[in-house]
Amino acid sequence: MNEITEYLGRNARQYGIVIALLAIVALFQVLTGGRLLDPSNVVSLIQQNAYVMILAIGMVMVIVAGHIDLSVGSVVAFIGGAAAIMMADWGWSWPVAVALALVLGLLVGCWQGFWVAYVGIPAFIVTLAGMLIFRGLAIVLVSETRAGLPDAFNAIAGGELPSWLGFLGNLDGVTLLIGVIGMAAFVLSQWRARRGLIKHDLAVEPMGIFLVKNVVVVGLIGVVAYWLALRATPIVLLIVGGLIMIFTFVLNRTVFGRHIYAVGGNRHAAQLSGVRTRVTDFMIFVNMGLLAAVAAVVTTARAGAGLAAAGQLYELDAIAACFIGGSAVRGGVGKISGAMIGALIMGVLNMGLSILAVDSAWQQTIKGLVLLLAVALDVVSKRRRAYA
Amino acid sequence: MTEKDEDVVLEMLGITKEFPGVKALQDVNLRVRRGEIHAICGENGAGKSTLMKVLSGVYPHGSYDGEIVFDGEPVAFRGIRDSEDRGIVIIHQELALIPQISIAENIFLGNEKAGAGVLDWNRTHRAAADLLSRVGLAENPEITPSEIGVGKQQLVEIAKALSKKVDVLILDEPTAALNDDDSEHLLGLLREFRDQGMTCIIISHKLGEITSVADRVTVIRDGQTIETLDLHGAEPVTEDRIIRGMVGRSLEHRFPARKATIGDEVLRIEDWTVHHPVDTDRVIVDSANLDVRAGEVVGLAGLMGAGRTELAMSLFGRSWGTGISGRVYKNGEEIRIRTVSDAIRHGLAYTTEDRKxxxxxxxxxxxxxxxxxxxxxxxxxxxxxxxxxxxxxxxxxxxxxxxxxxxxxxxxxxxxxxxxxxxxxxxxxxxxPDVLILDEPTRGIDVGAKYEIYTLVNQLAEAGKAVIVISSELPELIGVCDRIYAMSQGRITGEVPRERATQEELMRYMTMEKTR
Incomplete structure (x- = not known):
């Protein structure tokens, strides 16, 4: 038991934020009289917040390396507008438009990465300039809104997987299958990681914690799968889920990912360890550009139109999600899982407050306070640990 | 001697200062006469700077044991402002000027010439000009420190000190970054101040300077006062005499036994020259030659500013300095190392002196x-x-x-x-790696852990690695190295095999000054 409390103490931050999310969900579930977790609300929670989660994945990497990206909202408008013009004005097929949008995202990333990594201008300045540049280009490009995009394209954000497998009672078979695969994949990966550690005679988390963690996560997946199965799986959930898995892997298991943490933790030490810090910086921004393009596709599909004003303040949503999720302002620390939970906290707040018909001005105020409190808790708890 | 013959302005009694795990000062006593230049000598890490920080209130009263008596009464400084109010002013080793604001503003920073919070620029510039002329610096007080050289910046620091009421001026390594002419000027200034009745305490590694300018010198070793020598006394005080005080300790069983099996040459550097990255005319490493063999532990001795770290870092993928020239041979073949990755690929490793x-x-x-x-x-x-x-x-x-x-x-x-x-x-x-360069591998760690590090160094050498150890602790070098190079002012001034290595011998090479 002692072992368990000690382990929890060491990992308090991680568990704390999950508990905060659950508490906020429970609070709004009660306040809204059960309407928050209505299946259609759960689906739209995912659809509404997909863009934040996609951007936050890239933003975590930017922030961990000690940078910031203020331009992603403008980039979303610029690339989304370009994709809409390709489809609406030029009549290109939607897969071509999506592919070119992603290429455009890479180019935008190269542009910003060049100034940050090779010219050595602080990312704050480069991306502040980018925010103006790409917003301006978006307005020039999309002088009038382009609507009437192909249905297949719009389905990226609003569509659901068809019920190939029929229904189990009133539950969608495909969704249940995905849920079961998700549970199995999680348990299997956890178990394999644990076995690997034991094989090499390394410390593992206490068995009790391991079991509880697995049961809780499996339970959560089950609950979400159940709600979704009452309707069907949103396509965008697959996109976000896939990106989370890929980039968690990149950050934890590839040399590139490890260099990001090294550069953010101590740039000079990384340099003296042979890390090519400029290349790392450049690649981080290229990657952010790519993810901004994905977010642009999702945003444009959700609106069903290319708008010059799309993506306003998206950069701040993504940055807030990262910091609520435990990324360090000075860099070196941050996890994708944390940022995703941060994004969900913001999303649940949005939705809960909207259901309660709270005025949008007050919604902003409340979200601002939550961000401040989350980071303040982090800072204070760290200071206490430093003195302990 | 009674109090009357000896006009003591400042006395530090039984000062003990501990940091977590380290006793930096232990029962240190210092007695400074009014109107003298009192030098403090000791190896790196002996506790000189700590002592001055205690004196000036950087470490506040209560964080150390012992007593400070100033002008006959005990004092308890809680901060640097308290000590300055009493007329004790310290100039730190690292220059503390803000490069972007004018010299005049720097001089009066925190002490502005103002009425009701509004700056009086005329009075500021006038007073600054007066102070600059007192230190013999003919510069416009409205330009910024970044526009003048390091030597002149040091004079601005002194002018800044003089802007306060100074009875005791403390200078921590004031000439470490200066060239000979600037050093000479600064020392002349100190003599002038002394003749005007000011008391100066100077910390310096340059023993030649100390014997020429100081009246008395207190030697500190391992956080303890060893002796105070009178340079005007009956017995002449030579540099060798001071060195004996600085290093005179016994080498107990602090080092693991070492049996060296030395193989072929692994790394050789010829004619290695490095310039300062900002002040690009200044030569920091001056045509250095050294070599190291497989299974050999080679030491690099030198005082602060001798250029040891700069030599190592410039070699390790040009991580320091500009205008780097010279040749590097690995296993007899010339190699080029442009980046850290190159260095690692060629089997070099470098552990920095600044771990954190x-x-x-x-x-x-x-x-x-x-x-x-x-x-x-x-x-x-x-x-x-x-x-x-x-x-x-x-x-x-x-x-x-x-x-x-x-x-x-x-x-x-x-x-x-x-x-x-x-x-x-x-x-x-x-x-x-084939070659490990360890820069101050035992700085700031306790004796037990030091022994473990020495054991690891031995094991690495036994495994056939070539090891270069940079250290400021001479006993450490003598205890673990097979051969020791000494550096002074960027040049390698001596090479001593283990059998002949004594601290006195090394210190002589390390304090060897450039022939003018």
Whole structure:
């Protein structure tokens, strides 16, 4: 038991934020009289917040390396507008438009990465300039809104997987299958990681914690799968889920990912360890550009139109999600899982407050306070640990 | 001698100052006469700067034991303002001028010439000009420090000190960064101040300077006062006499036994010259030649500013300096090292003297730090890091090197200095180098951990690695090295084999000044 409390103490931050999310969900579930977790609300929670989660994945990497990206909202408008013009004005097929949008995202990333990594201008300045540049280009490009995009394209954000497998009672078979695969994949990966550690005679988390963690996560997946199965799986959930898995892997298991943490933790030490810090910086921004393009596709599909004003303040949503999720302002620390939970906290707040018909001005105020409190808790708890 | 013959302005009695795990000062006594230039000498880390920080209130009253008596009454400074109010002003080793604001503003920073919070620029510039002329600096007080050289900046620091009411002026290594002419001017200034009745305390490594300018010198060693010598006394005080006081300690069983099996030459540097990265005319390393063989531990001795770290870092992928020239031979063949990656590829490893800010990622775990210089060795064919193998490697080093931490997932910032140093060593040994350059490998770690580090150095040499140890502690060099080079002012001034190495001999080479 002692072992368990000690382990929890060491990992308090991680568990704390999950508990905060659950508490906020429970609070709004009660306040809204059960309407928050209505299946259609759960689906739209995912659809509404997909863009934040996609951007936050890239933003975590930017922030961990000690940078910031203020331009992603403008980039979303610029690339989304370009994709809409390709489809609406030029009549290109939607897969071509999506592919070119992603290429455009890479180019935008190269542009910003060049100034940050090779010219050595602080990312704050480069991306502040980018925010103006790409917003301006978006307005020039999309002088009038382009609507009437192909249905297949719009389905990226609003569509659901068809019920190939029929229904189990009133539950969608495909969704249940995905849920079961998700549970199995999680348990299997956890178990394999644990076995690997034991094989090499390394410390593992206490068995009790391991079991509880697995049961809780499996339970959560089950609950979400159940709600979704009452309707069907949103396509965008697959996109976000896939990106989370890929980039968690990149950050934890590839040399590139490890260099990001090294550069953010101590740039000079990384340099003296042979890390090519400029290349790392450049690649981080290229990657952010790519993810901004994905977010642009999702945003444009959700609106069903290319708008010059799309993506306003998206950069701040993504940055807030990262910091609520435990990324360090000075860099070196941050996890994708944390940022995703941060994004969900913001999303649940949005939705809960909207259901309660709270005025949008007050919604902003409340979200601002939550961000401040989350980071303040982090800072204070760290200071206490430093003195302990 | 009674109080009357000896007009004591300042007395520090039984000063003891402890840092976590280290006793920096132990029962130190210092007695300074009014109107004298009193020098304080000692090796790096002997406690000189700590003593001056106690005196000036940087370490406030209560954080140390002992008593300070100033002008006949005990004082308890809670901060640097308190000591300045009493007329004790310290000029720190690192220049503390703000480069972007004018000289005049720097001089009166925190002490502005103002009425009701509004600056009086005329009075500021006038007063600044007066102070500058007192230190013999003919510069416009409205230009910024970045526009003048280091020597003149040092004079601005003195002018800044003079802007306060000064009875005792403390200078910590004032000439360390100066050339000969500037040093000469500064020392002349000190003599002038003394003749005007000011008391000066000067900390310096340059013994030639001390014998020429000081009236008395107090020697500190290992945090204790050893002796105070009168330079005007009956017995002449030579540099050798001061050195004897600085190093006179016995070498007990502080070093593991060493049996060297020395092989072929692994690394040779010829004519290595490095210039300062900003002040590009200043030569920091001056045509250095050195070599090291397989299985050999070679020491690099020198005082602060001798150019040892700069030599090592410029060699390690040009990580320091500009205008680097010279040749490097590895196993007899000339190699070119342009980046850190090149250096690692050629089998070089360098552990920095500043573990915390240059050597480690303090917010990451032991595992992540150890693997960071050679992640390539842990990848599979797809470029994916094999997590369990990484953990296993880290675990092996934790056991073999005796890193005291519960698991390899412990965050490095929470380890003790000795254990952090073992993590640094693990990290570089894992990169499998042929040549390891260890810069101050035992700085700030306790005696027990030092012994373990020495043992590791021995093991590395026995495994056929060539090891270069840079250290400011002479007993350490004599205890672990087979051969020791001494550096002074950027030049290698001597090479001493282990059998002939004594601290006195090394110190003579280390304080050898450039022939004018």
């Amino acid at each position: 800010s240059l050597g480690l990622n303090l917010i990451q775990t032991i595992r992540e730090n150890i693997s960071s210089s050679a992640l390539g060795k842990l990848m599979d064919w797809m470029g994916v890091i094999r997590g369990e193998r990484e953990a296993a490697v880290a675990e092996r080093y934790r056991r073999d090197f005796g890193i005291k931490a519960p698991t390899v997932e412990s965050v490095v910032g929470q380890l003790s200095g000795g254990n952090q140093q073992k993590v640094v060593l693990s990290k570089w040994v894992f990169s499998d």
